[in-house]
Amino acid sequence: MNKQVRLAARPDGLPKDTDWSFDASPVPEPGPGQVLVRISHVSLDPAMRAWMNEGATYIDDVKVGDVMRAGAVGRVVRSNAPDLAEGDAVRGVLGVQEYAVAGANELDRLDTTLAPIERYLGVLGWPGMTAYFGLLEIGKPNEGDSVVVSGAAGAVGSITGQIAKIKGCHVVGIAGGTEKCSYLVDELGFDGAIDYKTENIRNRLSELCPRGVDVFFDNVGGEILDAVLSRIAMKARVVISGAISQYNSARFRGPNNYMALLTQRARMEGFVVFDYARDYPHAAEQIVQWIAEGKIKAKEHVVKGIESFPSAFLRLFSGEKLGKLILEV
Amino acid sequence: MNKQVRLAARPDGLPKDTDWSFDASPVPEPGPGQVLVRISHVSLDPAMRAWMNEGATYIDDVKVGDVMRAGAVGRVVRSNAPDLAEGDAVRGVLGVQEYAVAGANELDRLDTTLAPIERYLGVLGWPGMTAYFGLLEIGKPNEGDSVVVSGAAGAVGSITGQIAKIKGCHVVGIAGGTEKCSYLVDELGFDGAIDYKTENIRNRLSELCPRGVDVFFDNVGGEILDAVLSRIAMKARVVISGAISQYNSARFRGPNNYMALLTQRARMEGFVVFDYARDYPHAAEQIVQWIAEGKIKAKEHVVKGIESFPSAFLRLFSGEKLGKLILEV
Numbered sequence: 001m002n003k004q005v006r007l008a009a010r011p012d013g014l015p016k017d018t019d020w021s022f023d024a025s026p027v028p029e030p031g032p033g034q035v036l037v038r039i040s041h042v043s044l045d046p047a048m049r050a051w052m053n054e055g056a057t058y059i060d061d062v063k064v065g066d067v068m069r070a071g072a073v074g075r076v077v078r079s080n081a082p083d084l085a086e087g088d089a090v091r092g093v094l095g096v097q098e099y100a101v102a103g104a105n106e107l108d109r110l111d112t113t114l115a116p117i118e119r120y121l122g123v124l125g126w127p128g129m130t131a132y133f134g135l136l137e138i139g140k141p142n143e144g145d146s147v148v149v150s151g152a153a154g155a156v157g158s159i160t161g162q163i164a165k166i167k168g169c170h171v172v173g174i175a176g177g178t179e180k181c182s183y184l185v186d187e188l189g190f191d192g193a194i195d196y197k198t199e200n201i202r203n204r205l206s207e208l209c210p211r212g213v214d215v216f217f218d219n220v221g222g223e224i225l226d227a228v229l230s231r232i233a234m235k236a237r238v239v240i241s242g243a244i245s246q247y248n249s250a251r252f253r254g255p256n257n258y259m260a261l262l263t264q265r266a267r268m269e270g271f272v273v274f275d276y277a278r279d280y281p282h283a284a285e286q287i288v289q290w291i292a293e294g295k296i297k298a299k300e301h302v303v304k305g306i307e308s309f310p311s312a313f314l315r316l317f318s319g320e321k322l323g324k325l326i327l328e329v
Numbered sequence: 330m331n332k333q334v335r336l337a338a339r340p341d342g343l344p345k346d347t348d349w350s351f352d353a354s355p356v357p358e359p360g361p362g363q364v365l366v367r368i369s370h371v372s373l374d375p376a377m378r379a380w381m382n383e384g385a386t387y388i389d390d391v392k393v394g395d396v397m398r399a400g401a402v403g404r405v406v407r408s409n410a411p412d413l414a415e416g417d418a419v420r421g422v423l424g425v426q427e428y429a430v431a432g433a434n435e436l437d438r439l440d441t442t443l444a445p446i447e448r449y450l451g452v453l454g455w456p457g458m459t460a461y462f463g464l465l466e467i468g469k470p471n472e473g474d475s476v477v478v479s480g481a482a483g484a485v486g487s488i489t490g491q492i493a494k495i496k497g498c499h500v501v502g503i504a505g506g507t508e509k510c511s512y513l514v515d516e517l518g519f520d521g522a523i524d525y526k527t528e529n530i531r532n533r534l535s536e537l538c539p540r541g542v543d544v545f546f547d548n549v550g551g552e553i554l555d556a557v558l559s560r561i562a563m564k565a566r567v568v569i570s571g572a573i574s575q576y577n578s579a580r581f582r583g584p585n586n587y588m589a590l591l592t593q594r595a596r597m598e599g600f601v602v603f604d605y606a607r608d609y610p611h612a613a614e615q616i617v618q619w620i621a622e623g624k625i626k627a628k629e630h631v632v633k634g635i636e637s638f639p640s641a642f643l644r645l646f647s648g649e650k651l652g653k654l655i656l657e658v
Contacts, residue, residue, distance in 0.1 A: 226583075253585060263387040266599060
């Protein structure tokens with residue numbers, strides 16, 4: 001049998017356990033050109049919260065009753081596709097379940113000699129790609145720029161800051177709690193960290209980035225976005241990667257300080273990482289090399305058991321995790 | 330004597346008559362390299378409201394007790410500068426008063442054979458330059474793009490829409506009232522107009538720009554900005570020119586729909602027209618040619634008498650004017 005997590009109800013604010021249901025159905029059979037995948041790890045991403053609301057965003061919403069959409073990795077256990085063999089490691093949008101059928105063209109084959117399979121959901125997966133393309137293609141940092149990252153101890157933020165360091169920038173992370181802030185500075189080599197739970201972000205930015213913030217990579221939104229907007233430099237680039245502080249809010253709150261874009265001749269720009277899919281292999285190769293050179297460190301926070309999905313997912317919003325959050329099936 | 334309008338108090342919300350005081354002081358003497366200007370027309374611009382608040386924006390605030398800052402035009406009546414002669418028409422930041430002393434390097438000499446002097450405060454002044462550089466340098470419209478302009482019957486918006494038409498765009502203006510909307514379509518050649526006072530902006534945009542809005546030139550902010558953000562096309566450019574709906578508000582309200590920038594891979598960018606000062610002459614020459622060819626029409630709404638300054642200024646916010654608002658001294 002195939003254990004599955006289905007969307008049971010559209011959440012009102014922070015999701016509750018009862019917004020999902022657990023189910024078991026027969027393991028499906030792959031059709032022509034398809035494979036059956038035994039899922040080993042499921043990715044838990046903030047964007048999944050947006051997919052639970054009614055209405056399409058950049059992709060369709062998950063319908064009530066459907067298997068909860070998620071990126072996942074696993075191994076092929078039966079193949080009707082010429083390019084994939086039993087035992088191959090693959091990644092795809094496979095859902096929160098134990099088995100999935102997918103077309104070979106919907107899957108990326110993974111090289112597990114380069115990195116453990118779960119790493120392809122983190123630094124070599126969507127979060128790493130989001131950091132790489134969002135920072136380099138939208139933020140366009142120059143050597144010596146002050147780069148600020150929110151959600152800096154998270155899957156995307158921690159990689160973003162480290163790539164900015166590689167590019168010769170002065171990097172400041174915003175995160176919640178002294179443990180995360182120490183991690184950023186002591187282990188990842190950030191130049192500074194601001195604990196938004198106990199420190200005044202505006203004052204600390206004035207100290208840490210006295211000439212203003214040239215690139216702000218925002219994963220959080222809300223008050224943090226407003227605070228950083230009040231400290232942007234001339235011609236600054238504000239990269240809209242996410243807004244995790246607002247995903248559970250009934251009233252999505254925008255940046256009241258957006259007129260800083262006018263006074264500072266600055267730009268705020270959004271992106272969707274899927275647009276860069278063609279260039280993922282090149283970016284992943286570059287990141288693998290940086291890891292080998294000791295220039296990028298990545299952490300995965302692994303929670304075990306498909307039954308733990310609801311409580312594990314909520315750690316994204318409580319912040320009780322460090323690095324990439326993954327569910328081991 | 331020189332009649333002057335001074336800032337008497339920092340306004341709380343919409344300015345009151347008593348936020349300014351009237352004064353008369355001796356006509357000043359120009360020093361070496363300076364001229365004395367007899368001011369004929371004062372420009373009334375929304376940005377002046379922001380300058381009345383405490384704290385610098387892109388320029389210093391006006392201090393309480395100082396002459397109210399404003400752009401103005403007039404004629405030289407005494408000259409100690411080799412480049413300017415008595416009778417020359419000039420423009421500068423001369424303030425709301427009858428006479429001003431200024432250095433020759435702070436003034437633009439005007440050619441009143443090309444256009445009447447007050448036109449150098451409108452279509453050939455800041456508003457025209459704001460429309461020209463904001464649209465072409467920040468909005469970067471392509472032929473066939475859908476361009477939406479808010480405050481479309483105003484000094485900046487009316488010129489922006491007409492330049493977008495010249496560039497081959499599909500142009501929709503948002504304005505308040507049927508008279509203004511008819512003016513946009515019937516007199517200025519806009520493809521459509523939306524009356525924000527009586528129509529649903531989102532629904533009307535879906536009708537008028539079914540493939541989405543490629544360029545939004547925003548002079549208004551607030552709910553109008555949110556409405557248009559909900560209808561932007563992929564890779565849209567949102568030009569932040571102003572936010573007149575918010576200048577008198579105690580709580581400046583940002584765009585709650587800003588995550589549309591992410592889903593649509595779009596950009597929101599601000600600018601300050603002064604940055605393009607070096608290129609004003611070229612732009613003004615181009616606009617003069619378009620006026621001669623009948624491709625641009627410009628209206629000035631002239632209010633007479635320096636005593637009328639407070640009530641005239643408030644027309645910017647009540648919308649009781651069409652085109653460029655000017656005070657004739």
